[in-house]
Amino acid sequence: MxxxxxxxxxxxxxxxxxxxxxxxxxxxxxxxxxxxxxxxxxxxxxxxxxxxxxxxxxxxxxxxxxxxxxxxxxxxxxxxxxxxxxxxxxxxxxxxxxxxxxxxxxxxxxxxxxxxxxxxxxxxxxxxxxxxxxxxxxxxxxxxxxxxxxxxxxxxxxxxxxxxxxxxxxxxxxxxxxxxxxxxxxxxxxxxxxxxxxxxxxxxxxPGPAPVDHPARTVALGVMAYYGTNADRDRADEIYATYTAKIVEFVRWLVDEGYRVRLVTGDPSDLSVVAAVYDDLRATRPGIAEKQLISEPAESLGELMRQLAGVDLVVASRYHNVLSALKLSKPTISISYGTKSDVVMEQMQLAEFRQPIKGLDVSRLIDQFRGLESRASGIVPVMRARNAxxxxxxxxxxxxxxxxxxxxxxxxxxxxxxxxx
CATH class of the missing domain: 3.40.50.2000 (Glycogen Phosphorylase B;)
Structure with a gap:
């Protein structure tokens, strides 16, 4: 035809x-x-x-x-x-x-x-x-x-x-x-x-957003409603609950250390994890959630990047949350659910700042976060060159x-x- x-x-x-x-x-x-x-x-x-x-x-x-x-x-x-x-x-x-x-x-x-x-x-x-x-x-x-x-x-x-x-x-x-x-x-x-x-x-x-002035010690945490792959259908709810609990634990540590946390998503389903974080902090740290947490909807990746422009470091799960942070030359940790995230982190010479989502270890994540923060000034120029x-x-x-x-x-x-x- x-x-x-x-x-x-x-x-x-x-x-x-x-x-x-x-x-x-x-x-x-x-x-x-x-x-x-x-x-x-x-x-x-x-x-x-x-x-x-x-x-x-x-x-x-x-x-x-x-x-x-x-x-x-x-x-x-x-x-x-x-x-x-x-x-x-x-x-x-x-x-x-x-x-x-x-x-x-x-x-x-x-x-x-x-x-x-x-x-x-x-x-x-x-x-x-x-x-x-x-x-x-x-x-x-x-x-x-x-x-x-x-x-x-x-x-x-x-x-x-x-x-x-x-x-x-x-x-x-x-x-x-x-x-x-x-x-x-x-x-x-x-x-x-x-x-x-x-x-x-x-x-x-x-196109990247314009630089944004923001208070120091602001972290973006990209979350996702992760249920595993086709092979994990019989325990999908367990995988989701385990991942969410570890994210909640990490957020507690961040706010206890004095960081402001911007929660970002990449899909409407991710809002369930955002809600779990807010619910936990309201119960365990009364009055902190509204002061230390930020969560705003984004309708486009460009809008998400404008949100990320106002943070110092990024920890994220979804691939395009990670990619958006790298695009902005933000020091980034990837909680990876696929090889694609590992590859883009390796290309940015950030391979040591990643770990698999199924084996997420909060203690190791905290160590990686501290290491990334201490080396941020040397990491950013490398990222900018790669982006060019x-x-x-x-x-x-x-x-x-x-x-x-x-x-x-x-x-x-x-x-x-x-x-x-």
Whole structure:
């Protein structure tokens, strides 16, 4: 089937973003923000749309025409559990027709960043992975180009996930990854990645906020509602309770030492941990919570960065909380739930200031915090130099993208082979 936009010579370029966008995840929105800025700068006449999990929210925040990525999301759940299961099953079949009809209007479909090939959190094959594969297949049928831009990946254990991930990736016109670990993971799952490129996470391309004057000894603590991975479903509640209790313990230590603590999140689900921290301090240290704790909602990664601009150090769990802190050259400790966080910390030469989320040791965290604080003045210049390299690499990728997706006349061909390692 021929792409409908190619039937009209001279019509504006039509681009759709695809992914888990509009659901409140700030990291995903940060990647979208970067790609939006790129397209609006270089292709101001392009017609932009979004096929996503939260179309109403995307339209509200960005003013972009949006549609639900699946029939089920568009029509909503059933009246009861049985009816809901039947609607989900029907939706999978309906999407076989719905997705090609939807994508026939686009020239290019971009998946902007995000860990779309990751299984670091609980994930069911016939949810988003199925939708991702169906999107790539539908785009191939209708003649649209698909680009996976600086995405994350890890080796999936489940055969169904591996097939859906590699199947979607094979159908793309362009693929790049946010680190070599992700590219290697796709290769290990059977994808030929010899022509794929590696660049920094798209969020490093966001503009940084202006410096903020703030009281000394202010710490940002990024929390998340962590329940483990697919392999941990039978003890998900236990994992969440253990992690939350340790975060509460660490906050007690911080406020007892006189630090102001700014609690930050990356997803609406994380607010349960914020509430647990406030509840504990109100019970164990009356009058302290309102004086020493700060918690404000953020609707974008840029807004989160403006909050982080007013702190001295950052301790965070969510990947894009960690990344935002690194982007601002803030001395950072990562409580990591995936290799992606370890990789970005290593690249910033902060490998010693991390530990795994499942084995979180509060005593060790306190020691790491003290060590980071004492060495902060020497760490910051190294981070700033690395950030300058990231920006240069991302700028070079914009030229590569233009050549691969839009055949822009102003692209210098010698820039097509530039890669970031």
């Amino acid at each position: 021929q792409n409908a936009t190619r039937e009209h010579a001279g019509s504006p370029l039509r681009v759709a973003f695809f992914g888990l966008l509009g659901s409140g995840n700030l990291g995903n929105h940060g990647s979208l923000d970067t790609m939006l800025a790129f397209l609006r700068n270089r292709y101001p006449e392009a017609q932009l749309s979004c096929v996503c999990s939260g179309p109403q929210e995307i339209e509200r925040q960005y003013g972009i025409q949006s549609v639900a990525m699946t029939w089920y999301q568009e029509h909503g759940p059933g009246r009861n559990r049985v009816h809901d299961v039947l609607r989900k099953g029907f939706g999978k079949l309906a999407d076989l027709v719905r997705m090609p009809r939807l994508l026939r209007w686009y020239d290019v479909v971009i998946v902007p960043g995000m860990g779309v090939f990751e299984t670091t959190l609980a994930l069911r094959p016939w949810g988003f992975p199925y939708a991702l594969f169906l999107m790539a297949l539908s785009a191939r049928i209708t003649g649209a180009k698909v680009a996976f831009v600086n995405v994350g990946a890890n080796v999936a254990r489940e055969r169904s996930l591996r097939r859906l991930f590699t199947g979607a990736a094979r159908l793309a016109s362009y693929r790049s990854y946010r680190d070599t670990f992700s590219r290697d993971a796709m290769r290990q799952m059977g994808l030929d990645t010899s022509g794929d490129q590696v660049y920094p996470d798209l969020a490093f391309g966001l 390299e990231y920006l240069e690499a991302l700028e070079s990728q914009y030229d590569v993208l233009s050549a691969a997706l839009f055949a822009a006349a102003d692209v210098a061909t010698e820039q097509g082979d530039r890669r970031w390692k």
